Amino acid sequence: MNDTPGWASPGSAPSDGQKPDASGPAEPADRPGPAQPADQPGHAPQGSGPNWSKEQPPPAQWSAPGNPAGPGQAPPPPPPGPGWGTQPPGGPAGYGGYAGPGGPAGYGGWGSGWGGPPPAAKPGVIPLRPLGVGEILDGAVSTMRTYWRTVLGISLTVAVLTEVIAVLFQGLVLGDSSTDALNDPSATLSELSRAMGDAMLNSTVVFVISLVGTVIATALLTTVTSRAVLGKSVTIGEAWRDARSQIVKLFGLICLLLLITAGIVTVGTLPGVLVTVAGSTGAGVALTVLGVIGAGIVALWLMIRFSLASPALMLEKQGIKKAMGRSAKLVRGTWWRIFGIQLLATIIANVVASIIVIPFTFLAAASSGDGITGWLNSGGPSLGWTFLIISGIGAVIGSTITFPITAGVTVLLYIDQRIRREALDLELARVAGVQGQGPTAPGATPGS
Template sequence: MTDSPTWQSPGASAAPVPPSSESPWHAAQAAPAVAPPAVGWAPPPRPGLIPLRPLDFGTIFGTTFRVLRRNPRPVFGVAIGLTTLVAFIAGAVVTVVVLLGTDRIARAAPEDMEAIAIGTGAVVLISALLTAALTVVAGALLQGVIAIEVATASLGERLTFRQLWARGRGRWGALVGWSLLLSALLVVAIAILVGLVVLMVSIGDVGGIVAGVVVGVLGGLGMAVLASWLWIKLLFVPPALVLERRPLRESVGRSWRLIIGRFWRTFGIMLLLSVAIQTAASVVTAPFSLVSGFAGALVNPTGDLTADLSFLIGINLIAIALSAVVGAVGAVLLSGGATLLYVDARMRDEGLDLDLQRTVEARAAGASTDDPFLPARS
């Protein structure tokens, strides 16, 4: 007996036909086994502004600038409109008050000049406080608009300003009140520090002056550190107020809890954004400041008072417009960065990215869904 494939059993009438290379059986036996394609990792969907996953530093920093470009009309348009309005109102009010006060002092009797000067100073101070309050209100409204824009853009929506405003209806008052409260606390803290320094210096002796300088320097540094710490700890209060529609007290606690474990990361990103914005603003405004310093003598070499006044008004108008544009860009970037950090914190702590994915899929299928940013109902 042999193992040769040509061996035939006794009585076999014909030799077996060797399997053809064209035979399906042979092809199946001869063909190498092909493994099914491995199912690789697929990145989460990106229906709009951000990928629906926890965000790394590069994504947060880059997306902050995309907030300006994705929906510019209700974002940059509103920002520049608010900042320009506030800048022109502030400049006009202070200028009018100063001009009227200077004219009154010039026409007053010598014995009345001191009283008029004190009154003019008080009016200027009140005007400055009112314009500062107006700036705070405009900034608070812009924060809310940007927070809603970032949240809706993450789902692929592109809303008009009217739609963004309607989304925040009922929360604008709380947001403005929160911003005014913070500003008032800051003003009171600065006033107390300045009052202590003035009181110590007014004693007149060397010890009082030294103590006043020490208190001023150490108090200023301590206040800066405390303000920076509170800035980060309370950074998520506006998104919590507008997007989760929580009361003010709950929003403060909400921000405090979300920052736990990510304080330095949040501080670093916001500080880097602030430095980048300030650097860009300096680059834009520095040439204008240098030119305006000696342009008056070139434009008006004769020293004509009317020409000087016209040139001064024109320079101030250009400066206000330029500062409004730079301020609008900076406000949008900082508000957008804060909201992105808030969304990232909720993705990491609460699985918000999964809720956003489910919402996108359901809306693509034509189903109606609840707002995924609202707190879960118990």
């Protein structure tokens, strides 16, 4: 048996005065040997030495620790106490067994009582090791709960600014537009075209404003979440100073991904549209449906493939092209796992937002001139100030809660993939000042 700490048996280290391969500890120097009985003339009787007690067990009961069982006696049970564990099946009697299954003598029997390697270090909201789904979701929520002043301050500020801009634009610019013609069977073609144009303009403006707010919130919350992993807090001002140099690139990245998605959908639907215009309505519709399905699958695959480009761009200070390449490299081989986690986080965020936004929407409709019945019959809201303000308050609350969840899950997925592929946990432990903990600590079981 070697003398490596953690492997040598207790009490049998080489410093005890015996060789490592000895079967038992050295016996006292003044103990009478087996060839010198106590009643032999010329020898002192047993127990008469200066270091021996007068009360000694009979000679037949003596045995070395390596051979504790005497003739005709059952072996004693292993000594109790922490560190010994249970005796492995098939191990010899004595000190808990040395030869357990799965290893040579002296090694296999010791692992059962130690409980595995020490836990991974956790300086912040996640342990520094590969993460499970629950740990990623819990890390995002823990970041919001632990650093709520900064997280909710960022989310609330961005949500209020974007919603105020959206409400003012809808109330002042789009207030005179009407989509009633879309629900009127007797509407003329020009009225339908105008109503569709107003609806598309309204949706586009709201989407662009929300996109800008999402980009800014994601940039700032990425910095907060990355610091929370190390157990370090960050103020809103510090997060802004760290992220502002990359915000323009982040906005360009998101716009590029949206253009790629729009291009894929256009390419998928264009053949069906052309066939429909040529006169084959049935074949054109079928081809369009197939094109939309195929384009949607390709777009979804690309969106997940590049879903980690945002944290790569913000944390590694990369350009747009390199950030997309980094995301593709980190996602390779784990597309389904990342897709499942992102889908779960999106569902949770939307459910939470809906629980908040839907009551405010009905309250806004009830407070408007037409009431809930008129709002439901018209098929859409009228852009009155009462409706816009009350529904805007609900949207602000919903965005304040959902921004940290979606941004936090994306950042933690990025960190988890780097831990799995690049051993980022070692660098994070060094930066956090927790070296010597976890599976890489000295004395930990190799490969655990």
